[in-house]
Amino acid sequence: xxxxxxxxxxxxxxxxxxxxxxxxxxxxxxxxxxxxxxxxxxxxxxxxxxxxxxxxxxxxxxxxxxxxxxxxxxxxxxxxxxxxxxxxxxxxxxxxxxxxxxxxxxxxxxxxxxxxxxxxxxxxxxxxxxxxxxxxxxxxxxxxxxxxxxxxxxxxxxxxxxxxxxxxxxxxxxxxxxxxxxxxxxxxxxxxxxxxxxxxxxxxxxxxxxxxxxxxxxxxxxxxxxxxxxxxxxxxxxxxxxxxxxxxxxxxxxxxxxxxxxxxxxxxxxxxxxxxxxxxxxxxxxxxxxxxxxxxxxxxxxxxxxxxxxxxxxxxx
Amino acid sequence: xxxxxxxxxxxxxxxxxxxxxxxxxxxxxxxxxxxxxxxxxxxxxxxxxxxxxxxxxxxxxxxxxxxxxxxxxxxxxxxxxxxxxxxxxxxxxxxxxxxxxxxxxxxxxxxxxxxxxxxxxxxxxxxxxxxxxxxxxxxxxxxxxxxxxxxxxxxxxxxxxxxxxxxxxxxxxxxxxxxxxxxxxxxxxxxxxxxxxxxxxxxxxxxxxxxxxxxxxxxxxxxxxxxxxxxxxxxxxxxxxxxxxxxxxxxxxxxxxxxxxxxxxxxxxxxxxxxxxxxxxxxxxxxxxxxxxxxxxxxxxxxxxxxxxxxxxxxxxxxxxxxxxxxxxxxxxxxxxxxxxxxxxxxxxxxxxxxxxxxxxxxxxxxxxxxxxxxxxxxxxxxxxxxxxxxxxxxxxxxxxxxxxxxxxxxxxxxxxxxxxxxxxxxxxxxxxxxxxxxxxxxxxxxxxxxxxxxxxxxxxxxxxxxxxxxxxxxxxxxxxxxxxxxxxxxxxxxxxxxxxxxxxxxxxxxxxxxxxxxxxxxxxxxxxxxxxxxxxxx
Numbered sequence: 095x096x097x098x099x100x101x102x103x104x105x106x107x108x109x110x111x112x113x114x115x116x117x118x119x120x121x122x123x124x125x126x127x128x129x130x131x132x133x134x135x136x137x138x139x140x141x142x143x144x145x146x147x148x149x150x151x152x153x154x155x156x157x158x159x160x161x162x163x164x165x166x167x168x169x170x171x172x173x174x175x176x177x178x179x180x181x182x183x184x185x186x187x188x189x190x191x192x193x194x195x196x197x198x199x200x201x202x203x204x205x206x207x208x209x210x211x212x213x214x215x216x217x218x219x220x221x222x223x224x225x226x227x228x229x230x231x232x233x234x235x236x237x238x239x240x241x242x243x244x245x246x247x248x249x250x251x252x253x254x255x256x257x258x259x260x261x262x263x264x265x266x267x268x269x270x271x272x273x274x275x276x277x278x279x280x281x282x283x284x285x286x287x288x289x290x291x292x293x294x295x296x297x298x299x300x301x302x303x304x305x306x307x308x309x310x311x312x313x314x315x316x317x318x319x320x321x322x323x324x325x326x327x328x329x330x331x332x333x334x335x336x337x338x339x340x341x342x343x344x345x346x347x348x349x350x351x352x353x354x355x356x357x358x359x360x361x362x363x364x365x366x367x368x369x370x371x372x373x374x375x376x377x378x379x380x381x382x383x384x385x386x387x388x389x390x391x392x393x394x395x396x397x398x399x400x401x402x403x404x405x406x407x408x409x410x411x
Numbered sequence: 412x413x414x415x416x417x418x419x420x421x422x423x424x425x426x427x428x429x430x431x432x433x434x435x436x437x438x439x440x441x442x443x444x445x446x447x448x449x450x451x452x453x454x455x456x457x458x459x460x461x462x463x464x465x466x467x468x469x470x471x472x473x474x475x476x477x478x479x480x481x482x483x484x485x486x487x488x489x490x491x492x493x494x495x496x497x498x499x500x501x502x503x504x505x506x507x508x509x510x511x512x513x514x515x516x517x518x519x520x521x522x523x524x525x526x527x528x529x530x531x532x533x534x535x536x537x538x539x540x541x542x543x544x545x546x547x548x549x550x551x552x553x554x555x556x557x558x559x560x561x562x563x564x565x566x567x568x569x570x571x572x573x574x575x576x577x578x579x580x581x582x583x584x585x586x587x588x589x590x591x592x593x594x595x596x597x598x599x600x601x602x603x604x605x606x607x608x609x610x611x612x613x614x615x616x617x618x619x620x621x622x623x624x625x626x627x628x629x630x631x632x633x634x635x636x637x638x639x640x641x642x643x644x645x646x647x648x649x650x651x652x653x654x655x656x657x658x659x660x661x662x663x664x665x666x667x668x669x670x671x672x673x674x675x676x677x678x679x680x681x682x683x684x685x686x687x688x689x690x691x692x693x694x695x696x697x698x699x700x701x702x703x704x705x706x707x708x709x710x711x712x713x714x715x716x717x718x719x720x721x722x723x724x725x726x727x728x729x730x731x732x733x734x735x736x737x738x739x740x741x742x743x744x745x746x747x748x749x750x751x752x753x754x755x756x757x758x759x760x761x762x763x764x765x766x767x768x769x770x771x772x773x774x775x776x777x778x779x780x781x782x783x784x785x786x787x788x789x790x791x792x793x794x795x796x797x798x799x800x801x802x803x804x805x806x807x808x809x810x811x812x813x814x815x816x817x818x819x820x821x822x823x824x825x826x827x828x829x830x831x832x833x834x835x836x837x838x839x840x841x842x843x844x845x846x847x848x849x850x851x852x853x854x855x856x857x858x859x860x861x862x863x864x865x866x867x868x869x870x871x872x873x874x875x876x877x878x879x880x881x882x883x884x885x886x887x888x889x890x891x892x893x894x895x896x897x898x899x900x901x902x903x904x905x906x907x908x909x910x911x912x913x914x915x916x917x918x919x920x921x922x923x924x925x926x927x928x929x930x931x932x933x934x935x936x937x938x939x940x941x942x943x944x945x946x947x948x949x950x
Contacts, residue, residue, distance in 0.1 A: 308517040314473055315512075316532040316585060317505030319498070326531070327520050334522065406569040407521055 101402060101409065109395045116387045117169060121162050124380045130154075134374040135178050152178075169384060175377035179369070184381040187366065193267055194355065194362035197274065199347045201282035206289045206343060213290075214297035215324070221302050229294070237291035241350050245284040245357040252280055264360050281358040285350045289343045296339050300332040307331075334405045341397030345390045417446035417486075418593055418625050419470060424483035426465060426474075426649075438481070439465050441649040447593065452619060452626040454640035454657065456633055456672070458872040459843060462649040463629045467595045470627070471508055472500040488592070506536050509586030509624075513598040515578035519570035525581045526550060526566030532588045553584045556621070558614055575744060576607035583614065590622045597629045602869065604744040604899040606943040612639050631872035633676035637661055638946070645669045675873040685884045687907050688735040688891060696731040697768050697861045697893050698755065703728045705754045705761035724750045725761070725917045732861060737887055737894040739908030739925065741901060741940060747917040748897045752863050755895075771800055773854025773862040777869055779846035783838035789849055790834040793820040793856060800857035820856065827852040827882060844875030851882065855890075862886075863895045868903065880907065901944045905929055913937045 132148040133140070149155050153164070168174035172185040180187055217229040239247075265273035304310065305328055313323045352364030363382060370378040402408040426440040440462045447453050455463050468474045470485055472492065485492045487507065492500060504510070512518050520528060529550045547566070554562035557580045570578055579599060586594055596615065600608040616639060619626050628640055636643050636657060643660045645653040645668065653666035664670040706723035725747050732738050742748050754761040756774055776782050783792060797816055807815070821831050827848045838846055847867055854862050864883070868876040884907055886892050898904060904911050904925060911928050913921040915936035921928055932938045 308512065308514055309520040311473065311512065312510075312518045312582065312585070313520070313528075313531065314501070315471065315504050315508075315510035316528075317502055317535045318531060319501060319535070322531075322535065327523070330522050331520065405522060407571050 102399070105395060105398055109391060112391050113388060116391065117166060117384060118162075120380050120384045120387065121165060124376050125158060125161075127376075131178060131374055131376050165380070169381075174381045174384070177370075177375050177378040179373040179375040179378065184378050187378060188363065188381060188385055191361060191363045191366050193274075194264065194278070194360050195348070195351050195364065197267065198278050198282050198285065198351050198354070198360070198362065199344070201275065201278055202286040202289070202347050202351075203344055205282060205286040206293050206347075207340075209286075210290045210293040210297060213294050214301055215329075217294070217298045218301035218305065221298075226298075229298075233291040233294050235291075236287045237295075239287060241285050241288065242353050242357055244287050245281065245354050248280050248284050249358070277360075281351075281354045281360060284354050284357075285347055289347060289350075293336070293339065293343055297332060297336055300335050301328055304328045304331045330404065334401065337397050337401045337404060341393055344393055348386065348389065416449045418449045418488055419447040419627075420486040421445050421466070421470070422484045422486070424466075424469060424485065425481045426469060426478055427481060428475075428477050429479055430477075439478075439649050440469070443483070443649070443651055445644060445651055445654065447625055447627055448642075449592075450619075450623060450625055451641045452616070452628055452639060454636035454643040455627060455629045455646060456631065456636060456643060457646035458672075458874050459631060461646045463631075463646055464597055465649075466646070467510075467597050467627060467629055470593075471504060471510055471595060472497070473504075473510075502536070505532050505586075505591065506589045507591050507593065509589075509591040509594045511579070511582050511586050511594070511596045511599045514602055515575050515582055516602070518582055519578055521570055524567050524569055525573070529553075529566075529581070529585050529588060532585050536589060550584070550588065553588050554581070556618070557581075557584045557587070558610070575603055576611065579603065579607075579611055580614070583611070583618070587618055587622060587624070591624065593625045593627065594619070595627045595629070598631065599628075600635060601630070601632065605901070606743045606939060608635070609943040609946045615639075633661070633672055633873060645672065672873060675877040685881060685907055686888055687737050687884050687909070688888045690733055690736040690909055692733055694734050695768065696733050698730075698732040698772075698895070699764075699766040699768075700731075700755060701729050701764040701766075703751065703754050703761050703763035703765070705750055705759055723917065725754065727763075728914075728917070728919055729763075730912060730919065730922075732893050732895050734860065734893055735887065735891045736910065737883075737896055737908045739904035739911040740895060740897045740914065741899065741904055741911060742914035742936070743899070743940065745916075746914040746936075748914055749865060750917075751914070752865055752895065752897060756863065767861065771857045771859045773851075773857060773859040775847065775850045775854060775862065775864045775867050777866040779843055779850055779870065780838075782850055783846060785838055788835050788837055789824075789829075789841075790820065792849060792853055793824070796853040796856050823852050823856045826886075827855065828878065842875070843871050844878060847871060847875070847879055848882065851879075851886070855886065855892075859892065861893045861895065863897075865897045866899065867896075868898065868900060883907075901929065901940060913940070 130145070130149075132145045132152060132154060136144055136148060146155075153161060165174055172189075174184050176182065177184050177187055213229055217226045220226060265277050267274040310323055310327060313327055318326075351362060352367060354360075355362040355364040356368070363386070367379070367382050369375070370382060421443055424440055424443040425438050427436050427438040429436060443462075443466060455466065457463055465474070465478070469480065470487070470492070474480075480493065487503070519525065526547075530546055533546045533549065550566065551562045554565055559565050559577075559580065565573070565577075565581065570581075573581065583599075594615075599615070600611050603611060612635070615626060615628075618624060628636065630636055640657045642654065643657050644651050645660070645666065647668055653660065653664070653669045655665075659665075660669060661673065664673055703725055704723060704727055705725045728747075728751055730738075740748055740751070750759065752774075753759040754763075755765055756772065757765070794816065797820065821834070824830060824833060829845065829848055829852065833841070833845070833849075838849070841849065850867075851862075867879060867883075871879065880903065883894060883896075887894060896904070896908060908925050910923065911925045912919055913928065913934065913936060915934070920934040921932065921937050928937060929941065932941060
């Protein structure tokens, strides 16, 4: 029998190895991309001597392995170099923008769970009936709308009809937390919409499948009410399979926020990433890519842990 | 004739599954009329699909939503069940009516400890034992009654940590916890091996006396009701066609269908015309396996550490299968039979040598339901098997090749007792026995010299088993195909296997001529298998 601690340690080692591979990939990718950062910064008019001087200043003349080592140490201390374009520490830049992206993803995730769960439970009660059909059709429509289209529609709706939620003005959470949440609600909703549909569809079929399983029949023969069976047996079992889907949705949401930020004019990581790309700001770019990958890997790690907590078959082999 | 107190009275019950297209379909239960006497064990037997399970579900009130009872009534201790509202009917379950089902491996919630699941029976019925301590005590007592010596440990175990027999005991404990007056057992032993079956039947009989319970015992196996039931009813196509005391049914069947069932259940070689081919042991074997050791691997990180547990399932197993031979492989559940054949087929990493003197080996498995792809037709399955065998001739033009392969498919299907009309059917449109035939046909089309069959009969009723058995011996005789037959039915081995291997805890404990091994068993595991067999079949 495998111990709980052993499982956790194994997973942690797995996590660290994954992160190391990710860092290596990110570093290699940005090192082999053609185009010299020093040349880009100085422009085509600059002389080769000037370019060489700047290369030495930026440390670009050192061997790759040394640069990778110092970059790795920088990542660990949350200071992976200085941005060429902003002339600021990459860590600091990311820290400034992170609350927008994280906050938006968190709100979107809460929306997905709060809306799709009850919808799925209600829909799965009587599959094939009118309510279920309506929910499924709505699900299909939502699934088909890309987040940026949803964003534009929502801006139109909120701006012209209700003028309720602030569009386009970002409030930092330290200034006014409620205002911060308020300005993120619409963009979060735009990201959440297709994910709600996805999570709904998955949960619904998983609940329907669990409801016809043998242990549900056993519970019925024990005299449990349908509601008790739903809460105590059906939902926990469908949760085991949804944990994976939820973690995929969550990492999807992180990625989806990059586009929506652009539409809603929010100062998040996505816009920082776009500007870093257009200016060939490699330190910033690799920093953002790595930390986004870092968050994703951590999410999958947490979902593995959550799955093992939810399912004794994983925990106690 | 003496009058009896009936605990359940089913009165002219007719049940069907109406759909919008067909509002008056052929009834699943047709004018079923019987009573269960207080304190008796009543057997209900018949082939799969005859309506046994629907009868039990109708009594319990757990019929699928699409079912509709068109006429008749069901009375439980004088109360009309069909007039009750669903809520109070559900409340009767567990308290007045207990149930046990066929498949113990999936009948418990995998996420909940056994103790918690048993506790639910008590908490669902509020008037029962109040405090958690009292509940715990009641559960432990019941677990001890069903034969657990380590009841406290079982409470904290998850279902996957128990064996099939243990799970069925936990389920019986759950069903008997509130001492219901009626216990419905729907094929409670059909997925268990013979040794476990005998102990479970003994336990049920014991409980029946101790708690004064009445049992409705549903089975497709006539031999299982011997020595267990007081009375037996025979069901065919939704009708009860015969009912009598067990001894009368089993020894002097008056009804022709009952007699037929009985013959099939005995699987008598002479009556079925089974005739396996004669084996020449001087020829070189089709399959030689030497020193097979296999087990379940550790995860990537556990591998480096010193191993505390031994995951090895097979220890140094060697065997040979000769041409034309039907070699029997028996042993109780968990003895490593399935692991062995998975190793032989190369589906499991193992050490040791497997040498197969043939281009292809066929395999048929236990559960014909999940072996076929539900999305495709039988024709598709057969074509795929033919392609996989690589025996299609690529030199002839495509059209001709297609016609040729179709002709071959049809001839093989016909050999297996199916026909052209089955070509375009999907697996769900076939019965269990027919699906198993498709599985065999898929093997045959590859013209293997050896077919490995892993408990092919265990999910089939007696008639289908008998037909399948006949098919296997016919193939063996006419095509000289060797079989490695894994089964827990010693009776079948005795009838058709000239040689037998007995396995116990991952080792071969006995091997030799079937008559020698089964009449003078040298090892303890063979004798215990035989004892169980004797008890259940009364032979």
